[in-house]
Amino acid sequence: MDIEFDPVKDAANVAKHGVSMALAERICWPDVLCMPDSRCDYGELREIGFAVIDERLYVVVFVQRGEMMRIISLRKANRREVKLYDEAI
Numbered sequence: 001m002d003i004e005f006d007p008v009k010d011a012a013n014v015a016k017h018g019v020s021m022a023l024a025e026r027i028c029w030p031d032v033l034c035m036p037d038s039r040c041d042y043g044e045l046r047e048i049g050f051a052v053i054d055e056r057l058y059v060v061v062f063v064q065r066g067e068m069m070r071i072i073s074l075r076k077a078n079r080r081e082v083k084l085y086d087e088a089i
Helices: 009-015 020-026 080-087
Strands: 002-004 035-036 047-053 054-064 067-077
Touching: 002 020, 009 020, 009 047, 009 067, 020 054, 020 067, 047 080, 054 080
Parallel strands: 002 067
Antiparallel strands: 035 047, 047 054, 054 067
């Protein structure tokens, strides 16, 4: 699966979360646990996913456009999110 992201947004993501969206290249997309992001009307289906990269859980917000994943945000999951993920799988 190919990914894309806004380089300016990526710089902001690194500053805020310490994680580059380029790390999403290493996500095994079929294994991502996803749910719709219904916090706002974004005009397209935005999803929140839980993905394991190098034995660490990450939260990725993305939009799927055909075979392309547009990354909106990527960060390490917090303890509450890790617990929710563990309970879900």
